[in-house]
Amino acid sequence: MQSQSRASSSSRKLTSGVAKEPAQIIAAQQLRYEVFTSEYGADMKTDTGIDEDHFDPWCKHFVVMNQNGEVVATTRLLHGEMAEKIGGFYSEDEFNLDRLKQNPGVFAELGRTCIRSDFRSGAALSMLWSEVARYLVQEGIDYLLGCASISMRDGGYKAWRVTQQIQQEYLTAEPFRVIPKRTLPHLASQNTQTDKVVIPPLIRSYMRLGAEVCGDPCWDPAFRCADLLVLLNVDNLAARYARRYNLEAKIA
Numbered sequence: 454m455q456s457q458s459r460a461s462s463s464s465r466k467l468t469s470g471v472a473k474e475p476a477q478i479i480a481a482q483q484l485r486y487e488v489f490t491s492e493y494g495a496d497m498k499t500d501t502g503i504d505e506d507h508f509d510p511w512c513k514h515f516v517v518m519n520q521n522g523e524v525v526a527t528t529r530l531l532h533g534e535m536a537e538k539i540g541g542f543y544s545e546d547e548f549n550l551d552r553l554k555q556n557p558g559v560f561a562e563l564g565r566t567c568i569r570s571d572f573r574s575g576a577a578l579s580m581l582w583s584e585v586a587r588y589l590v591q592e593g594i595d596y597l598l599g600c601a602s603i604s605m606r607d608g609g610y611k612a613w614r615v616t617q618q619i620q621q622e623y624l625t626a627e628p629f630r631v632i633p634k635r636t637l638p639h640l641a642s643q644n645t646q647t648d649k650v651v652i653p654p655l656i657r658s659y660m661r662l663g664a665e666v667c668g669d670p671c672w673d674p675a676f677r678c679a680d681l682l683v684l685l686n687v688d689n690l691a692a693r694y695a696r697r698y699n700l701e702a703k704i705a
Contacts, residue, residue: 467525467572469580471588472514479503481516481527488567493604495676504565508543511535512564515584517577526577528566530588533559544600547671548631548682556628558595566599566655578658589687597687600680601656603670609637612679614650616670619681625665631682633671656681663689 472478485504489495497504508531517526536542542562544550554560563585568577589597603612652660662685670679 466520467517467576467580469515469517469526469584471584472516472527477516477518477524478509478514480524481514481529482509484524484527484569485565485567488569489676492570493602493676493678494606495678498675506543507539508564511539513588515581515588517568517572517580519572525572526568526581528581528585529564530585531562531564532592532594533561536560536562542598544598544680544682547600547635547673547680548633548667550631553598553629553631553667553684556596559593560596560598561589561592561594563597563599568655573654578655582658582662594687597664597685598667599683600671600673601653601659601666601683602673602676602678602680603653603656605637605672605678609672609679611650612637612670615652615656616666616679616681618650619652619656619660619666623660623665625667625684629665629667629684631667633669635672635674637670637672637679656683659683659685 472481482503482505486497486502489504490497509529512529512531512535514529515527516524519525531542533542542550542560543564544562566581568581585597588594603615605612664683664685667682667684670681673680
C-alpha cells in the first residue's frame with residue numbers, strides 16, 4: 454500500500470492505506486460483493502464473487518486490513534479529472550448533476566464504501582476516513598460527493614423516512630441540489646409515521662463530518678436500495694474532525 458497507518462484494539466491490529474497490488478483491489482471487490490449481496494440482496498449479475506465495474510481502474514482504492522491481511526473495509530475515490538476522461542461520475546447514472554457541477558471547485562466522488570460486519574465498531578471506519586482525508590488534502594479537493602445507500606427491502610418506507618429526517622437538518626443550498634433519474638415507489642413517499650427512524654451508521658458518519666444531502670433519493674434496482682447523493686464541502690469540516698483526520702492544512 455502507498456501509505457499505511459496502524460491502530461490497535463484489545464486483540465486485533467488494523468492497517469490502512471491505498472491499495473496498490475492487484476490482489477488487494479480484488480480482495481476489496483470481494484468484500485463489496487459479499488456485503489452488497491448479503492445485506493442488500495443486490496443482483497450482481499455474476500457468480501464470480503467479485504463486484505467490479507468500468508470505474509474501478511480509474512479509482513484510488515482505500516482499504517483497511519486486519520492482522521491476517523484480510524480486507525475488512527474499503528472505499529474507492531474517483532477524481533474529477535478522471536471522471537471527465539471516462540464520461541462522468543458513477544452518480545451521474547442516478548442523478549442529474551448539471552447544476553451541482555456548475556459550482557466552482559475541484560470535485561471527487563466516493564463510492565462502494567463497505568465494512569465487514571464484525572468490524573463496524575468504529576476503528577475501521579475511522580481509519581478509512583483518515584486515508585480519504587489525507588488524499589483530499591494532497592489533491593486539493595474542494596467537494597466530495599457520493600451515493601449513500603438505504604435498503605429497500607421494506608418497499609422504501611425506511612428510505613423515505615430517513616430522507617425526510619435528514620433533509621430537515623442537512624439539506625444542501627439550492628445551487629447544489631440534484632434531481633434523481635429514478636424516483637422511489639410513489640406509495641413509499643406517502644408514509645405518515647412520525648417517530649424518528651434510525652439513520653444508517655454510514656450515513657450518520659457522513660453527516661457528522663459535515664456532509665449534506667442534495668435532494669431526494671434515487672431508486673437503484675440493481676442493488677435494490679435507495680441512494681441519496683451526499684456532498685461534503687471539505688472547508689466546512691468541523692474543527693474536531695479536521696484535527697482527527699489531519700485536515701488542518703485544508704481549513705486553515
